[in-house]
Amino acid sequence: MSDAKLAQSVANLGRALIRLEEAVAPLESSSSLAVDGTIQRFEFAIELFWKTLKRRLAIEGIETATPRETLGAAFQARWLDDETTWLDMLADRNRTSHIDDENMARAIYARIRGYAPIMLGAYHRLFPA
Secondary structure: OOHHHHHHHHHHHHHHHHHHHHHHOOOOOOOHHHHHHHHHHHHHHHHHHHHHHHHHHHHOOOOOOOHHHHHHHHHHOOOOOOHHHHHHHHHHHHHHOOOOOHHHHHHHHHHHHHHHHHHHHHHHHHOOO
């Protein structure tokens, strides 16, 4: 795995996190469009996050196969602070694939508003500019 691929993954992740931050930054919105858009940006950002971690772990000689395994290895490497929160993020990402309940969507949306700063903080710590 080349460092160029990692650099591209980091750049893509950075852009995705900026878009997620834009989605959660405005005033609390109750529109279905805001909820749906934020959830979609979250899905994209968490997917890029674990895949970028997987690339960085591979460069370090640590092979992982699944998102859960990757997050666990990143936690073991002390790259992530709160394993439970990251696993909660992953569980919410998995739930978003099957949301047909407006109340569940709004509950996940509310949690995403708390996840975004954690993701941004980890990104800046792991991949300083």
